[in-house]
Structure formats: structure tokens, C-alpha cells
Amino acid sequence: MTATKSRTRPAPATSREIDAGTYRVVVAAGLRHEYARLIADAAPAHHYAIVSDVEVAPHYAEPLVLSLAAHGPVSIHVIPSGEAHKTRDTWARVTDGLLDAGCGRDTTVVALGGGVVGDLAGFVAATFMRGVPVVQCPTSLLAMIDASIGGKTGVDTAAGKNLVGAFHPPAAVLADVETIRTLSPAQRRAGLAEAFKHGVLADADYFARLEAQLPALLDAEPSATLEAVARSVEIKAEVVRADERENGRRKTLNLGHTLGHALEHVSGYALLHGEAVAIGMVLEARIAERLGLAEQGTAQRISEVLARAGLPVQRPAALSVDAIVDATRLDKKARQGRVEYSLPAGIGVMAAADSGWSLPVDDQLVHEVLA
Amino acid sequence: MTATKSRTRPAPATSREIDAGTYRVVVAAGLRHEYARLIADAAPAHHYAIVSDVEVAPHYAEPLVLSLAAHGPVSIHVIPSGEAHKTRDTWARVTDGLLDAGCGRDTTVVALGGGVVGDLAGFVAATFMRGVPVVQCPTSLLAMIDASIGGKTGVDTAAGKNLVGAFHPPAAVLADVETIRTLSPAQRRAGLAEAFKHGVLADADYFARLEAQLPALLDAEPSATLEAVARSVEIKAEVVRADERENGRRKTLNLGHTLGHALEHVSGYALLHGEAVAIGMVLEARIAERLGLAEQGTAQRISEVLARAGLPVQRPAALSVDAIVDATRLDKKARQGRVEYSLPAGIGVMAAADSGWSLPVDDQLVHEVLA
Numbered sequence: 001m002t003a004t005k006s007r008t009r010p011a012p013a014t015s016r017e018i019d020a021g022t023y024r025v026v027v028a029a030g031l032r033h034e035y036a037r038l039i040a041d042a043a044p045a046h047h048y049a050i051v052s053d054v055e056v057a058p059h060y061a062e063p064l065v066l067s068l069a070a071h072g073p074v075s076i077h078v079i080p081s082g083e084a085h086k087t088r089d090t091w092a093r094v095t096d097g098l099l100d101a102g103c104g105r106d107t108t109v110v111a112l113g114g115g116v117v118g119d120l121a122g123f124v125a126a127t128f129m130r131g132v133p134v135v136q137c138p139t140s141l142l143a144m145i146d147a148s149i150g151g152k153t154g155v156d157t158a159a160g161k162n163l164v165g166a167f168h169p170p171a172a173v174l175a176d177v178e179t180i181r182t183l184s185p186a187q188r189r190a191g192l193a194e195a196f197k198h199g200v201l202a203d204a205d206y207f208a209r210l211e212a213q214l215p216a217l218l219d220a221e222p223s224a225t226l227e228a229v230a231r232s233v234e235i236k237a238e239v240v241r242a243d244e245r246e247n248g249r250r251k252t253l254n255l256g257h258t259l260g261h262a263l264e265h266v267s268g269y270a271l272l273h274g275e276a277v278a279i280g281m282v283l284e285a286r287i288a289e290r291l292g293l294a295e296q297g298t299a300q301r302i303s304e305v306l307a308r309a310g311l312p313v314q315r316p317a318a319l320s321v322d323a324i325v326d327a328t329r330l331d332k333k334a335r336q337g338r339v340e341y342s343l344p345a346g347i348g349v350m351a352a353a354d355s356g357w358s359l360p361v362d363d364q365l366v367h368e369v370l371a
Numbered sequence: 372m373t374a375t376k377s378r379t380r381p382a383p384a385t386s387r388e389i390d391a392g393t394y395r396v397v398v399a400a401g402l403r404h405e406y407a408r409l410i411a412d413a414a415p416a417h418h419y420a421i422v423s424d425v426e427v428a429p430h431y432a433e434p435l436v437l438s439l440a441a442h443g444p445v446s447i448h449v450i451p452s453g454e455a456h457k458t459r460d461t462w463a464r465v466t467d468g469l470l471d472a473g474c475g476r477d478t479t480v481v482a483l484g485g486g487v488v489g490d491l492a493g494f495v496a497a498t499f500m501r502g503v504p505v506v507q508c509p510t511s512l513l514a515m516i517d518a519s520i521g522g523k524t525g526v527d528t529a530a531g532k533n534l535v536g537a538f539h540p541p542a543a544v545l546a547d548v549e550t551i552r553t554l555s556p557a558q559r560r561a562g563l564a565e566a567f568k569h570g571v572l573a574d575a576d577y578f579a580r581l582e583a584q585l586p587a588l589l590d591a592e593p594s595a596t597l598e599a600v601a602r603s604v605e606i607k608a609e610v611v612r613a614d615e616r617e618n619g620r621r622k623t624l625n626l627g628h629t630l631g632h633a634l635e636h637v638s639g640y641a642l643l644h645g646e647a648v649a650i651g652m653v654l655e656a657r658i659a660e661r662l663g664l665a666e667q668g669t670a671q672r673i674s675e676v677l678a679r680a681g682l683p684v685q686r687p688a689a690l691s692v693d694a695i696v697d698a699t700r701l702d703k704k705a706r707q708g709r710v711e712y713s714l715p716a717g718i719g720v721m722a723a724a725d726s727g728w729s730l731p732v733d734d735q736l737v738h739e740v741l742a
Contacts, residue, residue: 127535130524130538157466157470159470166502330470
């Protein structure tokens with residue numbers, strides 16, 4: 001592709017742009033052909049350090065290295081794939097890689113990959129010489145609609161997920177919906193769980209559109225995917241703008257995550273994040289119904305569409321109820337020793353607006369719903 | 372000491388309070404008896420995690436643990452002392468210690484110690500669950516007048532000092548000038564180097580007062596120390612407020628540090644930070660004179676008072692000139708491969724206001740001044 005040709009892309013009908021406050025999110029089919037120019041525009045630097053993983057790099061890294069090289073020295077730092085590698089060790093190795101490559105304060109980090117790459121590269125950027133810019137180029141559905149938006153970065157420890165990290169909003173998010181085609185069907189399904197979450201927490205019409213478009217979304221059909229990614233980004237960006245530091249409304253994004261994180265942890269990360277969130281959303285909706293916070297039928301409607309999407313909707317029998325309840329205590333959202341839940345009031349609306357969008361729930365009820 | 376008695380301390384004449392923008396700095400003799408109340412006021416939390424080191428903890432940790440216990444669960448995390456332990460490994464161990472102690476997001480970290488403890492505990496706080504408050508209780512002169520002010524936190528890597536870190540302003544800084552008495556004379560002298568730096572970069576009268584008060588300061592005489600700490604904090608806080616992210620005026624605080632960091636690194640940290648900065652200030656003032664930026668005699672006046680304070684003022688013969696020049700390239704202030712210096716124009720005024728308060732200097736000139 002020539003420079004002239006690439007400058008005419010993307011066509012207006014296949015591209016969306018969302019203002020996320022201090023940065024913009026561009027969603028388009030084929031956007032990867034524009035990455036270098038958009039990165040250099042959003043975060044001009046002396047050195048560009050691309051962080052990617054062994055799954056994603058073979059597909060997309062080489063053209064990005066070549067095109068970024070027109071803007072300055074480029075280094076690439078490839079990590080193993082998977083949540084098991086989202087650790088302080090990998091963070092330290094990537095940081096040392098940047099230092100070895102001669103990166104100084106005038107470096108822009110480029111995160112090219114899924115949620116693990118985005119979280120880890122974001123934390124490298126947040127802490128490298130006390131903070132350099134990061135541009136997020138998410139290549140998974142999950143990363144596009146969730147992980148890359150909102151500035152949360154971090155790594156896991158043996159004690160739990162994302163226990164170490166920083167708020168470090170990106171300089172830009174560049175989402176090429178065509179990259180979703182290289183994901184496995186299981187990964188695509190897992191990403192959809194977060195899209196349905198956005199529908200439940202903020203927009204009943206969007207939830208209904210996702211129900212209707214489910215076959216196209218499972219096929220990674222570009223226009224359906226683009227519309228879903230754009231609407232999810234709008235919802236998440238709006239919530240984060242209202243409450244970056246998660247003192248209030250941002251907590252609604254934790255729907256499905258208090259139990260989801262615990263399930264993921266107890267499964268030893270055998271469950272994908274989106275799978276764990278799918279189960280967590282159904283069970284937390286059930287808790288909300290039992291507490292009289294949600295309309296009856298809410299859990300059922302969520303459960304049906306997630307099952308149609310091929311996602312799990314109940315606790316895997318191998319995971320012990322006690323272990324899951326214990327794991328909820330490690331949740332960052334636990335305050336004064338009490339575990340807090342953000343619960344739905346129905347499709348499109350969350351409960352507990354007047355108590356900061358989260359509530360403590362008795363372990364006994366959590367046990368019953370898990371059993 | 373009873374609660375009633377402690378509430379009447381400190382007497383107005385022996386205490387100073389400086390508004391540092393988002394937090395306040397309290398400087399007083401005997402302030403350690405007030406730590407718990409002031410910490411709980413500035414950053415109320417469910418859990419208080421004290422970070423200290425093996426030198427400082429035996430002097431001051433026990434009363435702090437006991438008095439903080441009235442406000443909530445307290446844990447204490449003691450690290451080895453010295454710059455060699457300001458590492459990612461120590462950071463990870465302290466973080467895991469907090470997790471083991473059951474700390475959640477509603478934790479306040481208390482840094483009780485010198486600059487190493489403050490930088491490391493600050494970075495733990497900056498990254499623990501994406502950021503919890505830290506209260507700095509500096510116990511060394513260096514930490515009181517420099518390290519605890521301004522929000523810079525971080526750790527060293529094999530490649531250099533403070534290459535990994537975050538901006539994380541404290542919730543409060545509580546400086547008890549009486550704690551300086553437990554420092555070795557070498558540590559007190561090293562702290563004075565940064566006080567003289569503040570005089571050079573912003574206040575000729577303050578520089579002259581430090582010259583006049585030198586014997587009292589070397590004896591850690593409380594009222595002389597209190598006045599020096601308070602004026603240095605005012606100068607540093609004012610510079611940081613004007614430019615937190617070091618895009619301009621904050622660079623003036625790097626006076627003496629481009630060469631100072633390089634000397635410290637090449638010495639294998641055998642030089643104390645303040646000792647390296649003392650040498651760096653004299654040599655950088657000489658560079659400024661050679662470039663025609665500083666009045667003749669500036670380097671001489673700085674050199675004389677630092678020598679009277681017992682600080683080194685020239686390159687130790689064992690450290691190779693080439694190795695020092697090479698080490699300057701690792702400086703975070705290097706941009707586009709050029710090493711930048713913040714240079715004095717005289718006592719009380721810095722050069723290069725119209726070029727962002729820093730300038731590139733030819734390696735040749737640096738070689739000559741070091742030789």
C-alpha cells in the first residue's frame with residue numbers, strides 16, 4: 001500500500017471516533033495501515049517501543065515497525081502470551097529491554113495486542129522514568145471495548161489480579177476491528193461478555209441490538225463489530241470521565257467482576273476473563289434479584305443470551321464454593337474488610353446509585369447463589 | 372506522654388507549616404509525638420502500613436505503631452537500609468507484605484525513614500492497587516528538604532537511579548527535626564548539600580544564612596535546622612507547584628545532579644547522594660562559568676562552603692573521567708540522545724530561563740572540567 005493510498009483510508013462509513021476526554025479512540029476496519037501516522041500524531045517521541053506478544057506479533061508487528069521507523073528509532077519487545085505472564089517479572093524484563101534499547105524519557109510505548117499486553121505495556125509506560133506516553137492498539141475484542149479504555153494498567157501477583165498497577169490514560173486508542181478475525185472463537189465470545197455488560201449497566205437498546213446481532217458478532221462481521229465496539233467504548237469512556245478514580249459511578253463497570261475475578265483466580269486462569277465475567281454477571285444478577293434490587297427475569301435474560309453466545313453461565317462444578325467466596329476477599333473493591341458488589345437493577349440500569357454504586361453482600365447469600 | 376499533653380505540642384515558636392499545593396508540610400521539633408494523629412487526619416484509612424528500614428525502625432517505629440493502633444490495624448514492613456536496596460525486588464517484597472497483612476485499597480502507607488525509604492514506600496503506595504495515599508515522615512535532613520517533597524517516587528535498576536517510578540504526591544509530609552540527631556555526621560553533611568543547592572538556584576540570602584549558620588547546622592541545632600528545612604521546603608514546593616512534571620522550571624532542581632548521579636553510579640554508590648551532588652554542583656558551576664553563563668567566582672564560593680561543611684568538591688581520583696561521561700548518557704534528562712544540564716547564573720539565580728531551564732553541554736567541556 002502506498003502512502004497516498006493509506007492517507008485516503010479509512011473511508012468515513014467504516015470508521016468511528018470517540019472523544020474519551022484527554023484522548024481519542026479511533027475504531028475502523030483496516031486501521032492498522034494507519035497506526036504509525038496516528039501514533040506519531042498522538043504521541044510524538046524520539047523513540048517508539050512496541051510491546052506485543054508471541055501470538056499477535058507475527059500478524060501485525062512487522063509492518064508497524066517498518067512504518068514507525070519513518071518517525072524515529074523503533075524497538076520491539078515481545079512477551080509470552082497469556083494472563084500467567086502478566087507479572088512483575090515480565091514488567092521488569094520489558095522495562096530493562098527499553099533501557100537496553102536506549103530509550104529515554106522521550107519514548108512512546110505502543111501496546112500491540114490484547115488485554116494482557118495493554119495492561120502490562122501500560123504499566124511499563126506508567127513507571128518508565130516516572131511515566132511516558134502509551135498508545136493502545138488493541139487487537140482483541142476484549143481489549144477494544146474494555147481493557148484499552150479508561151487508563152487502568154497493571155499486573156497480577158500470586159495473591160490476585162491487577163493488585164499492582166497505576167492509572168495511566170493512553171495518548172490514543174487505535175482499534176482495527178479486522179484484527180478480531182485472527183482471534184479464536186473462544187476469545188471472541190469472551191470479548192462479547194463485556195459488551196453485554198455495557199448493555200446491562202447503561203443501555204437496554206444496545207443490549208437488544210447485541211442480542212439481535214449475535215450471529216454477525218460471533219462471525220466477527222466488520223460492520224456489526226464496529227458498531228458494537230464504538231458503542232461499548234462510548235459507554236465506558238462516559239462512565240470513566242464521570243469518575244476516573246472509581247469513587248462512584250465507575251464502580252458500575254465492576255458488574256460481574258467481583259465473582260468473575262474470584263472464579264478466574266480459583267480456576268488458575270483456566271477460565272478466560274470474559275468467561276468468568278459471564279458467569280459472574282449471571283450470578284450477581286441473581287444476587288440482585290434475591291435482594292429485591294433487580295426485576296425478576298433479569299438474570300434469566302442475561303443468562304440466555306450469554307449461553308447462546310457459547311459462554312458459560314454457571315459455576316464450573318470443579319471450583320469449590322468456599323474457595324470462590326474466600327477469593328472475593330482479595331478483591332481490591334473490598335473496603336474495611338467487606339466485599340462490595342455492583343449489582344444490576346434490570347437491563348440498562350444499575351442499583352445502589354445512592355450508596356456509591358456498590359453494596360456489601362452477606363457471604364451466606366453468595367454461597368447460596370454459587371451452590 | 373498523655374493524649375492531652377500531646378495535643379498541646381508543638382509550641383508555635385518551634386513549628387512551621389508550608390502549603391505545598393495539594394498537601395501540607397509540617398516541620399517541628401518533637402513532631403514524632405504527633406505523627407499518628409496527623410497521619411490519621413491527613414489520610415484516614417482502614418489499615419496503616421508503615422515502611423521503615425533497619426536503621427530507623429529501632430529508634431522511632433514502636434511508638435508510632437502503638438499510637439496508630441488507636442486509628443486502625445497497623446502493619447510494619449522493615450527493609451534493609453541503603454541505596455543498594457532501593458530496587459524492584461524490595462518494592463515487590465514490601466507490596467507482598469502489604470497483601471499478606473490484608474491491606475486493601477483503603478490503606479495508607481507511612482514512609483518512616485530517609486530518602487531511600489521515602490522513594491521506595493512512595494512507589495509501593497503509587498502502585499498498590501493502582502494507588503493508595505502515602506504520608507512521608509522523613510527522618511534524614513536529605514529526605515526532609517528534598518526527597519519527601521514534590522511527589523517523585525521510584526527505585527533504581529542496574530542501569531541507573533530512579534529509572535522506574537511514578538509521580539505520587541504525599542498526603543502530608545511530617546518532618547521532626549529532632550530525628551536528625553540520630554544521623555551520622557556524614558549523613559547530615561550530605562543533607563546540607565541539597566540545602567545549599569536550594570540557595571544557589573533560588574535565594575542568595577538563604578545561601579548566605581546557611582553559610583553563617585553552618586556550625587549550628589552541622590551540630591543539628593534544632594532552631595537552625597528548622598529554619599533551613601522550612602526554607603528549603605518552601606523553595607522546592609514553589610518550584611514543583613510551578614511545574615510538577617518537570618517540563619520547565621522544575622529542571623532547576625537538577626542543579627548538580629547530572630554529574631552527581633553519574634558520579635554516584637560510577638562510585639557504585641560508595642558516594643552518598645549529597646556528596647555526589649556537592650561535587651556535581653561545583654563542577655557544573657565551573658561548566659557554567661566556562662560557557663559564560665555564570666559570574667566568575669560562583670563555583671569558588673559554592674566550593675568553599677561545601678568544603679567547610681566537610682563535603683567533597685572534586686572528582687575522586689579513583690573514578691574514571693570516561694566512565695563518568697558515559698554514565699551521564701543514562702540520565703533521564705537526556706533527550707534525543709543529548710545530555711542536558713541545569714546550570715547556575717550565579718548564587719540565587721539559574722541560567723537558561725529562555726530555553727526551558729536546561730542546556731546541552733559538549734562532552735569535551737565536561738571532560739575538561741572533570742579532568
